[in-house]
Amino acid sequence: MKSNVLIIGAGGVAHVVAHKCAQNNALLGDIHIASRTPGKCQAIIESVHTRGSLQRPGVLRAHALDAMDVAATEALIRATEARIVINVGSAFLNMSVLQACLRTGAAYVDTAIHEEPDRICETPPWYANHEWKRREACAAAGVTAILGAGFDPGVVNAYARLACDDYFDRVDSIDIVDINAGRHDRYFATNFDPEVNFREFTGTVWSWQGRQWTASRMFEYRKEWDLPVVGRQTAYLTGHDELHSLSQHLDVPDIRFWMGFSEHYINVFTVLRNLGMLSEQPVRTAEGQEVVPLKVLKAVLPDPASLAPAYTGKTCIGNVVRGERDGKERRIFIYNICDHEKSYREIGSQAISYTAGVPAAAAALLIARGIWDVRRMVNVEQLPPRPFLALMAGMGLKTWVRENGRDVPLAAQAAPADA
Known part of the structure; x- marks a missing residue:
């Protein structure tokens, strides 16, 4: 121990x-x-x-x-x-x-x-x-x-394993969907370390499709998802950590990651990228100082932890899994809903x-x-x-399973005898 x-x-x-x-x-x-x-x-x-x-x-x-x-x-x-x-x-x-x-x-x-x-x-x-x-x-x-x-990576990896083991005989695709339907009182901010946040979205978007790595551009592909609690949300195909391990450990031909972004976020992101402010490479100022634009941007943006007191709304993160069980097609959504205000009341944190x-x-x-x-x-x-x-x-993080329009907490579903 x-x-x-x-x-x-x-x-x-x-x-x-x-x-x-x-x-x-x-x-x-x-x-x-x-x-x-x-x-x-x-x-x-x-x-x-x-x-x-x-x-x-x-x-x-x-x-x-x-x-x-x-x-x-x-x-x-x-x-x-x-x-x-x-x-x-x-x-x-x-x-x-x-x-x-x-x-x-x-x-x-x-x-x-x-x-x-x-x-x-x-x-x-x-x-x-x-x-x-x-x-x-x-x-x-x-x-x-x-x-x-x-959570992603992490909980969504556990959701993927659970689906493969307990819900399907064959899994054809896993779409991980990450939606933050919350609002804060700042003009622009990232929900976690700005440097890490922007680095995720400035390079090639890698997804696992047809049992191979597929490259695309950020914001190239979008899709609407009808989700519990947060409703219809637009998300964009994005590269993410968990794809790099799930693709190697699970026998699933298609694994993708989708993240929700507001039009405001996309507009600000695009301007910052076009100005070169999202670069991780050092530049020299007129005064001879060497700086990294992305680090300068991080220094002037709000600390993500400071967003917590005014944050409202909820997050919805989970896996849409498609495949076959007992010879029939099956589709489930394994997910969690987290409330920004409730998180703050408990421990002074925002939901992300x-x-x-x-x-x-x-x-x-x-x-x-x-x-x-x-x-x-x-x-x-x-x-x-x-x-x-x-x-x-x-x-504080309950898992739910949606199937055929019905939402049931995972805790209410008995595990298979061999689980």
Whole structure:
């Protein structure tokens, strides 16, 4: 059994992870939060205390850390005696933090695919370029490394596994649909790290179609979806982390990712891209200073965590799965609805951060209980999905299944005898 958690990062998702770990500290033990800005870590700790999130009295401590420094991260893991490291910092940190976990034997959890600062939209399957190169090392060291344990990637991977195992004899397609039907009071803002957000959408859109990688442009393909609670929504074919693992681990010919964008977002995005403000490559100013336009843009846009107090509306994220069962065609939608205002009332978060942070904390709990402590590197679809989804339902993210116009909570559906 694992105990003591080190959370790396101090943004909106780290805020959620800290609250949810605190609500379960009887099992998880001491909770430590580390980032380059310890003041942000301390603010999260104060929020946990103010909202009474601690399940029982315990250690909750902030630390200064540059997680790109493997030796420093290793030293902090050892000093805190952390047995589970939850990496919810920048995606640039993944390989450094993973290496520190390999040196210490601590379990590793992240919520996004690794990125290199000077490259975007790498050749698929992207995981093979970085994380999967450490598979053998994790297995040799007996280190549990769970990749992409947010919502998308993460929960949608579990939905895909569940559909393949329990609902279909053959799956023909999986369309992951991510809609934020919420509203905030800012002229323009991203719902998570602006640098990461824009990097997702400025390169080639890769999708898995006909059992091969298919390239397209951002906003080239759009589709309307009729969804529970949020109604009819327009979404665009987009590349995303989970496609890079699901395509390799599931026998499904078509796997696509669709994300909703408002016309306002698309207009602002287009202007910024045309001006060169979304570039990850450095430029030199007239004064001789070297700057990265995307980092400058990040510095002037609102902090995503600051959106929470005024956010209203709901998110709807899930998988439209088509295939065959018992010789008949079948179509289901496995999904979650999350409320921005409810998330804020509970822990001071907006729903985008909430949906990413709760699954990461749930993964840590499953490692601590031994259910997901597999002592090797895995993506979420390689793990049993029902314990994960059942745990999250009790932590604030309930799963529903829509079929033939009827919506039923997953918890109300009995698992097959061999599940």
